[in-house]
Amino acid sequence: MERTRIAVAGASGLIxxxxxxxxxxxxxxxxxxxxxxxxxEAEVRWDPERGRVDAAGLAGCSAVVNLAGAGVGDHRWTDAxxxxxxDSRVHGTAALAKAVAALxxxxxxxxxxxxxxxxxxxxxxxxxxxxPAGRGFLPELCVEWEAAAEPARAAGVRTAFTRTGLVVARGxxxxxxxxxxxxxxxxxxxxxxxxxxxxxxxxxxxAAIRHLLDRDDLSGPFNLTAPExxxxxxxxxxxxxxxxxxxxxxxxxxxxxxxxxxxAGDVLGSARVVPKxxxxxxxxxxxPGIEDALRxx
Numbered sequence: 001m002e003r004t005r006i007a008v009a010g011a012s013g014l015i016x017x018x019x020x021x022x023x024x025x026x027x028x029x030x031x032x033x034x035x036x037x038x039x040x041e042a043e044v045r046w047d048p049e050r051g052r053v054d055a056a057g058l059a060g061c062s063a064v065v066n067l068a069g070a071g072v073g074d075h076r077w078t079d080a081x082x083x084x085x086x087d088s089r090v091h092g093t094a095a096l097a098k099a100v101a102a103l104x105x106x107x108x109x110x111x112x113x114x115x116x117x118x119x120x121x122x123x124x125x126x127x128x129x130x131x132p133a134g135r136g137f138l139p140e141l142c143v144e145w146e147a148a149a150e151p152a153r154a155a156g157v158r159t160a161f162t163r164t165g166l167v168v169a170r171g172x173x174x175x176x177x178x179x180x181x182x183x184x185x186x187x188x189x190x191x192x193x194x195x196x197x198x199x200x201x202x203x204x205x206x207a208a209i210r211h212l213l214d215r216d217d218l219s220g221p222f223n224l225t226a227p228e229x230x231x232x233x234x235x236x237x238x239x240x241x242x243x244x245x246x247x248x249x250x251x252x253x254x255x256x257x258x259x260x261x262x263x264a265g266d267v268l269g270s271a272r273v274v275p276k277x278x279x280x281x282x283x284x285x286x287x288p289g290i291e292d293a294l295r296x297x
Contacts, residue, residue, distance in 0.1 A: 005060050006213070007044065009033040009096060010067030010113070014172035015164070018206050019065065031061060033068070033096075048092025049084070055099035058107070063213050064100055065111045066149075068092050072115075073174060077137070086141055089113075093148035101155035110152040111212050114161040116198050116225060116273045118142035124196070126229075128276035129163070129221045146221070158219045160212045165198035165225035165273060167205055168293040175297060182239045188249035193233030195270035198225040201293035204285050208275075211283050223275040226288050235290055242294040 006023055010016040011032040020030050033046045033053065044057030048068055058064060069089040075081045093112055100110055119127050120134015133139045146161050153159040167173045181187045200208075208224045230238075240247040275283075287293040 003027040003029075004062040005029040005031060006063045006065065007031040007033060007058050007061045007107075008065045008067065009046070009048070009092065010069065013067055014167060014169055014176075015113075015202070015205055015209075016065075016067040018169075018202055019067070019209055022206050022210065031057065046092070046095065048089075048095065049087045051091040051095040053095045053099045055102055058099055058103060059105070061107050063109045063111070064096060064107050064152075065209065065213070066093055066096050067113045069113065072117075072138070073177075082137060086144075089141065089145045090148045093145055094151070097149045097152040100157055101151040106155060106157050108216070109158045109160065109213055110149060111160050111162065111209060112146070112149045114142050114146050114163045114221065116163050116165045116223060116271050118146075118163050118221075119271060119273060121269045122196070122272050123270050124272060126272050126274055128274050129223055130276075153219075158216065160219050161221045162209060162212070163221055163223045163225075163273070164205060165200045165223070165229075165271070167202050168199050168287075168290075168297050169202035170297050178239070179243075179297070182243050182245055182247070185245045186249050187236065187239055187245065187247045188251060189233050189236045189247070190251050191232070193231060193236060193250070195232050196229045196272040197232055197235055198223075198229040198271050198273040199235070199290065199293060200225050201285075201287035201296050203296055204287055204293075207286065208278060208283060211278070211281070215281065218277075218281055220277075222278050222281075223273050224278065225273045225275050226285060226290070226293065227275060227279065228288070229272045229274065230290055238290045238294060242291055 034043045046053040070084045117138030120139040133143045168175050236247050287296045
């Protein structure tokens with residue numbers, strides 16, 4: 001990809017910060033969408049919950065990447081926090097998509113975040129991008145989230161969605177909480193451990209987003225997950241091997257439900273999601289196996 005100007009919403013998050021580092025290292029000019037008053041030309045003001053964005057700041061950008069949204073695992077899912085999760089994604093995406101569509105010179109591509117939560121509970125069934133949406137809070141959120149990008153697509157901007165799995169990284173997300181527990185020897189399977197977890201190394205997540213930015217023939221949904229999902233039991237064993245720690249402390253399902261509330265359903269639920277379209281496009285994973293991904297983190 002030639003050096004260019006790229007806008008990134010959610011630039012301070014786990015994935016966004018890693019993407020910004022990758023893009024700037026290759027000489028791209030990155031414009032960050034921020035909630036405070038801009039401190040330089042490299043920042044653009046926006047308010048995702050209220051659906052506001054300074055569209056003029058996006059002028060000259062060849063690409064817009066939206067990774068913004070309140071953390072799904074950051075708080076217990078009260079009604080108020082679920083509304084925040086919803087509004088930060090749906091309203092923010094709609095504002096960006098409308099701003100992109102209204103530009104005289106539109107960006108070449110709009111890459112919008114999504115999640116493997118789109119598919120809901122899949123049990124042992126393998127699902128790719130052709131599978132329908134599941135039922136429940138996260139699937140319904142993902143459907144609305146992706147639909148909010150329609151103004152950009154309708155205006156002729158190539159639009160791609162990243163249905164991301166559990167990102168293996170030290171600095172945040174699910175593994176940001178798991179690593180300290182397992183290092184302390186307090187790790188173990190969750191529930192019966194038979195539920196599938198679809199994961200992806202942070203390096204591969206960033207590489208996949210850049211792949212979608214670079215390829216003019218790629219649009220629509222892409223599962224950003226490693227090629228072979230594993231059960232929670234298998235991942236727990238791998239954590240023990242890589243960190244050289246015992247994994248003797250399983251967390252019973254009733255305890256998870258008490259501690260996490262409604263969110264426990266997604267920890268105990270099974271998501272056997274595969275990246276069919278990404279692989280068909282020629283993308284190569286640097287860390288396809290769980291032990292590779294854990295060591296990279």
